[in-house]
Amino acid sequence: MRAQMTSQIVKESRMGQLGTTELLLILAVVVLLFGVGRVSRIGGEMGSAIREFRRGLKGDETADDESNTETTSKK
16 A cells, blocks of 8 residues: 555655656657758757847846946945
8 A cells, every 4th residue: 555655655756747758759750750850940949049149148237247336436
């Protein structure tokens, strides 16, 4: 009885999590639907978008630092 309860608890705690097998299956379906070329192009575009986003965040921080420096130097 206790072994069944433990097994059920383990199964319940694993629900909603994706394992390696599930991720590979999803990847295979995506490649079959869109093709290798399109998937790689989408991945490259997402990577460049993330890089641009990070650059934008860093640019905002330096712009904020510069405006704070100008404000303090005017006083």
